[in-house]
Amino acid sequence: MTADQVGQLFMVDFTGHAPSAEVERLIREGVGGIVLFEKNVAEPVQIAALTNALQAVARDAGRPPVLVAMDQEGGPVVRLRAGATHFPSAMAFGAAGSEALVASAAGITARELRAVGVQINFAPVLDVNTNPLNPVIGVRSFGEDPDRVGRLGAAAVRAMEVSGVAATVKHFPGHGDTVVDSHLGLPLVAHDMRRLDRVELAPYRQAIAAGCAAVMTAHIVFRALDPDRPATVSSDVLGFLREQMGFGGVLVTDSMAMNAITEYAPRGEAAVQAVLAGADIVLACGELDAQREALDAVRTAAESGRIPAPRIAEAAARVAALKERFRLAERTTVSLEDVPRRVGVPAHLVVADRVAEAAVTVVRDPEGLLPARSGSFAVVDGAAGRGAAAGLAEAFRAAGREAAVVPGTFAGPADPGGVRVVPVGHARRDTPETRAAAARVAHAAAAAGPIIAVATGAPYVLTEVPPRATCVAAYGDDPASLRAAARLIAGLVTAQGVLPVSLS
Numbered sequence: 001m002t003a004d005q006v007g008q009l010f011m012v013d014f015t016g017h018a019p020s021a022e023v024e025r026l027i028r029e030g031v032g033g034i035v036l037f038e039k040n041v042a043e044p045v046q047i048a049a050l051t052n053a054l055q056a057v058a059r060d061a062g063r064p065p066v067l068v069a070m071d072q073e074g075g076p077v078v079r080l081r082a083g084a085t086h087f088p089s090a091m092a093f094g095a096a097g098s099e100a101l102v103a104s105a106a107g108i109t110a111r112e113l114r115a116v117g118v119q120i121n122f123a124p125v126l127d128v129n130t131n132p133l134n135p136v137i138g139v140r141s142f143g144e145d146p147d148r149v150g151r152l153g154a155a156a157v158r159a160m161e162v163s164g165v166a167a168t169v170k171h172f173p174g175h176g177d178t179v180v181d182s183h184l185g186l187p188l189v190a191h192d193m194r195r196l197d198r199v200e201l202a203p204y205r206q207a208i209a210a211g212c213a214a215v216m217t218a219h220i221v222f223r224a225l226d227p228d229r230p231a232t233v234s235s236d237v238l239g240f241l242r243e244q245m246g247f248g249g250v251l252v253t254d255s256m257a258m259n260a261i262t263e264y265a266p267r268g269e270a271a272v273q274a275v276l277a278g279a280d281i282v283l284a285c286g287e288l289d290a291q292r293e294a295l296d297a298v299r300t301a302a303e304s305g306r307i308p309a310p311r312i313a314e315a316a317a318r319v320a321a322l323k324e325r326f327r328l329a330e331r332t333t334v335s336l337e338d339v340p341r342r343v344g345v346p347a348h349l350v351v352a353d354r355v356a357e358a359a360v361t362v363v364r365d366p367e368g369l370l371p372a373r374s375g376s377f378a379v380v381d382g383a384a385g386r387g388a389a390a391g392l393a394e395a396f397r398a399a400g401r402e403a404a405v406v407p408g409t410f411a412g413p414a415d416p417g418g419v420r421v422v423p424v425g426h427a428r429r430d431t432p433e434t435r436a437a438a439a440r441v442a443h444a445a446a447a448a449g450p451i452i453a454v455a456t457g458a459p460y461v462l463t464e465v466p467p468r469a470t471c472v473a474a475y476g477d478d479p480a481s482l483r484a485a486a487r488l489i490a491g492l493v494t495a496q497g498v499l500p501v502s503l504s
Contacts, residue, residue, distance in 0.1 A: 004063075005316035006299050008032035009275060011069060011252070013285045015039050017046055019053050022288045027057045031295075032319055033067035035283060036079055036118070043083040044116050044343040045336055051117025052333045065328040067319070069120040069168075072109055075139050075476045076427035076457075084112055085348040089427065090125055091458065092359035092475035093152055094143035094500030101355050102152045103159035108348045110163035115342040117334045119326050120166040122216060122252075124156040126203040127176035129458075129501060136181040138430045138458035139475050143500025144176075146199050150206030157210040166326050169207045170216035171254060172241060173231060174200030182219045182260035186230060193224045205245060213322055214250040215241065217279065219260035229273075230264055232256075238278035250280045250318050256294060257286035268297025275307055280315040349480075356474075356484035361497035363462055363471035367450045369419065370470060371491025375401050376418040380451075382408030383441035384423035388456045388477040392423050395479075395486035408441040420445055421489065424465060425457035427476045439464035454485045463503050473499065 007030025014023035017040060027034075034054055041047055051068050058066050070079045075089025087105045106124070113121055128149050129141035142149040157167040171182075173196065178187040191200070204215070217232040226234040232253045241247050253274050256262075261270050271282045271294035284294045301307040323329070362370060377396050381389035389405045396403035422445050424438040438461050445451050446466040453465045459473040472495075474485040487493045 004030045005312050006030070006302055007295070008064070008316045008319045009280065009282055009298065009312070010295055011035050011067070011281055011283050012291050013037060017042050018050060019057060023054075024057045026291070027054065027063060027066060028061040030063060031066070032064065033069060033281060035069045035285065038079050041079050041081070044080065044112075044339045047080060047116040047118075048334050048336050048339050055117070055332045059332070064320070065323060065332045067120055067323060067328065068118045069122055070113065070118045071122040072113060073123040073125060073140060074105070074109070075478060077140060080112070080116070084344045085109070085352055086478050086480065087352050088356045088359060088478055088481045089139035089476040090142045091129075091139040091500060092355060092481060092497075094141070094148060095361050095473065095475060095497035096355060096358035097148070097498065097500075098358060099152060099155040101358060102155040104351050105355055106156040106159035107163045108351060110160040110165035112343045112348070114164045115334060115339055118165070119328060120168060120214065121160060122168045122170060124153045124167065124169060125171070126150070126153045126169045126207060127171060127174050128199050128203065129176045130199065131177045131179065132460040132501070132504070133179050133432070134176065135179065135429070135431050136183065137175050139427055141176055144502060145500065146202040148500065150203035153203050154206040154210035157207050157212045161211065161213060164326060166213035166322060168214040168216050168252060169204060169212050171218035171220075172204060172215050173218065173222055173225065173237065175218050175220060176200065178220065182254070183258045186260040186264060187220045188223065189220055190223045196222065196224055201245070204241075208245060208247050212249060213325065214252050215247060216252050216254055219254055219258055230260060232261060232279065233264070233270060233273035233277050235277040242278060250322050251278055252281040253279050253283050255283050255285040257290065266293070268293045270294075272297050272301045272307065275311065275315065280318045352480040353483060356480040357487065357493050357496070359475055359497040360481070360484040360488050360493075360495060361459070361473040361499055362488070362495040363459065363473055363499065363503070365470045366468050367470055369450055369452055370489065372419045372452070372489050374419045377401060377403040377489075378406045378418055378420045379403055380408055380420055380422040380441060380445050381405050383438040384456045385426040385428060385477055388423040388482070391477060391479065391482045392421065392454065392456075392486060395482040396490065398483065399486050399490045399492055401486070401490050408444065419452060420449070421452045421454060422465075423454045423456045423477070425455045425461035427457040430458050430461070435461050435464050442466060442469065452489060456482070459499060459501065459503060473497070
């Protein structure tokens with residue numbers, strides 16, 4: 001065991017569009033990976049320049065190339081937005097139900113990431129969203145059917161990895177049936193093993209069979225596997241994944257800055273427990289002091305023998321094998337000139353629109369409002385996430401229709417023959433509070449006449465709107481999904497999607 005091996009077990013983050021002095025120092029000291037967030041991203045060429053600069057620091061220090069990661073799930077969780085291809089959410093793919101569309105999108109995403117110097121994607125999400133009150137997964141899931149989640153997830157894994165990016169399936173053993181967001185607190189899943197095997201674990205078996213390079217752990221207590229510790233720091237849970245499910249790739253923790261883990265143990269102790277449990281990469285996000293606390297604690301534990309030398313060597317070898325598998329040494333830097341020809345190109349954007357149009361779903365139309373015969377739409381604001389109303393109005397205008405954004409208190413149509421459309425729900429914050437706020441606006445709008453409610457997040461919110469409202473599920477507020485909803489309402493496309501979750 002060497003100090004260099006310990007450093008390779010860590011991924012860190014930093015703030016800024018160029019490498020900070022602190023992250024350069026960590027790389028020179030042997031840290032093996034960097035995770036990028038929106039705070040690091042302006043546009044594709046900038047990201048390519050940033051990743052080249054990070055690799056230059058490692059090269060000049062005589063270190064191995066750094067593994068650069070990003071969460072590019074699609075839908076509400078994407079880090080690279082402007083100038084890149086923004087695909088709809090996983091739930092939209094679940095509504096479309098097409099492995100071919102999943103594979104096409106995953107391949108494009110991987111090629112765009114690799115073009116800007118990112119080699120590992122923290123996606124796809126394999127959580128089976130069986131709980132309508134789940135505050136953090138929602139549209140990030142392919143749906144509530146384990147087989148569909150596994151089938152589509154495996155298609156994403158294969159396409160992503162063929163295209164040169166390591167897929168990281170998450171959040172093992174499953175975040176789909178929780179009512180607590182692990183960013184904020186520690187969830188508990190109390191299902192027995194029969195249920196876990198049938199629902200939560202089933203998609204991971206398909207992903208492992210598809211050759212997924214990495215699995216991300218969940219900061220969740222699974223009572224049937226280990227009643228005392230979150231999965232991330234449980235040798236019982238991670239051992240089950242290795243020994244019973246046959247996973248031989250890289251195990252990466254979810255961010256160790258999340259409350260579910262920081263409230264369980266101090267940063268350093270949590271990192272030590274994660275490595276002891278079987279994690280190969282510790283995602284040490286947050287302030288520099290917290291990152292150093294985790295690094296120093298693992299180094300000290302390794303030097304004292306608390307973490308056996310073979311455990312460190314095993315984890316470092318897996319990280320090195322991942323870098324070799326995805327040819328980091330051969331493709332360390334990227335061409336800035338190539339980025340505009342490979343990222344966000346028209347052919348890729350066409351695929352995003354194709355996915356959204358295959359997904360958009362008519363949930364009900366009791367008043368027969370679809371397709372709308374009017375050429376004018378009033379888009380009611382205040383019942384969805386920020387920007388959803390403006391984005392939907394813009395989508396109507398792009399479809400050749402007149403549209404205006406009006407406040408939630410507005411009662412009348414855009415003109416005497418106009419139609420009122422109410423985007424409802426939050427793709428990022430689907431909580432009882434956001435649903436109640438959406439319901440208030442939708443009911444106020446419906447009091448003056450018929451409305452078309454468009455779910456711009458998880459479709460569960462449609463159970464809160466008036467029963468006579470026409471309901472459309474778009475599964476997100478990304479541009480492609482809003483365009484598909486507008487084109488459906490305007491009669492330019494027909495609904496093809498099928499709800500991938502149950503509405504009670």
